[in-house]
Amino acid sequence: MTNTASENGLTLVLGGTGKTGRRVVERLEALDVPVRMGSRSASPAFDWQDRSTWAPVLRDVEKVYLSYYPDLAAPGAAEAVAAFAARAAGAGVRRVVLLSGRGEPEARECERIVQGAGPEWTVVRAAWFAQNFSEDYLLDPVRAGEVVLPAGDVPEPFADAGDIADVAVAALTGDGHAGEVYEVTGPRALTFAEAVAEIGRAAGREIAFVPVSADDYAAALKEHGVPDEVAGFLLYLFTTVLDGRNARPADGVRRALGRAPRDFAEYAAEAAASGVWNL
Numbered sequence: 001m002t003n004t005a006s007e008n009g010l011t012l013v014l015g016g017t018g019k020t021g022r023r024v025v026e027r028l029e030a031l032d033v034p035v036r037m038g039s040r041s042a043s044p045a046f047d048w049q050d051r052s053t054w055a056p057v058l059r060d061v062e063k064v065y066l067s068y069y070p071d072l073a074a075p076g077a078a079e080a081v082a083a084f085a086a087r088a089a090g091a092g093v094r095r096v097v098l099l100s101g102r103g104e105p106e107a108r109e110c111e112r113i114v115q116g117a118g119p120e121w122t123v124v125r126a127a128w129f130a131q132n133f134s135e136d137y138l139l140d141p142v143r144a145g146e147v148v149l150p151a152g153d154v155p156e157p158f159a160d161a162g163d164i165a166d167v168a169v170a171a172l173t174g175d176g177h178a179g180e181v182y183e184v185t186g187p188r189a190l191t192f193a194e195a196v197a198e199i200g201r202a203a204g205r206e207i208a209f210v211p212v213s214a215d216d217y218a219a220a221l222k223e224h225g226v227p228d229e230v231a232g233f234l235l236y237l238f239t240t241v242l243d244g245r246n247a248r249p250a251d252g253v254r255r256a257l258g259r260a261p262r263d264f265a266e267y268a269a270e271a272a273a274s275g276v277w278n279l
Contacts, residue, residue: 073104
């Protein structure tokens with residue numbers, strides 16, 4: 001597979017400040033690939049909710065890393081992705097790499113939309129991000145020493161955001177990835193209790209995991225002022241996606257990159273060393 005900057009035109013990275021998008025941008029820049037960040041803070045700005053921002057960011061773009069915020073399972077995602085994919089095809093984009101979610105029927109619909117839009121496509125279908133514990137809504141509970149979630153004994157092969165970015169960049173810059181669906185997971189599945197215990201060992205302190213019912217979790221989210229749409233989305237993930245359908249690790253990292261995926265323990269050790277979980 002080739003991977004030379006001279007063969008890569010301007011690449012638009014949607015969600016360029018997010019967990020995976022930021023890493024995709026960093027890797028493309030390290031390869032001297034021209035990058036345009038797609039975010040509300042960039043110039044030109046991009047906003048999924050403001051379609052007038054789409055044409056400016058697509059100008060002169062050859063490839064797109066398409067990540068939808070907050071998730072492809074969110075209401076309205078399929079309609080927005082369909083409109084953007086059509087706009088991208090009309091603007092001359094020739095390759096799209098879609099970040100998708102494992103075990104989400106709504107995400108599968110978005111995959112079909114991108115696959116039928118016209119440009120070359122690759123799907124990066126990711127498991128639950130390990131970095132949710134250090135860069136997202138689970139960071140504060142870990143710091144506080146107690147993670148309360150409606151998650152039981154069903155294991156999840158947490159995916160490392162760095163692996164997701166590596167696969168996406170390979171698909172954006174190299175040959176041989178068109179038409180591929182890469183399921184990106186970690187090499188082993190852990191329950192949330194086991195994941196929290198590994199984080200505690202890496203951080204050198206006790207962090208409790210407290211399982212609760214979906215109703216109790218919903219009440220707690222409301223009490224903390226979490227918007228209804230965000231709360232509903234989180235409950236959907238915990239009650240639907242974590243039903244065992246995604247418990248088995250997949251081989252997407254090895255198929256795309258020829259190496260093993262990163263283990264959760266390695267992620268936890270690196271995150272702990274960064275001090276992100278310090279009180």
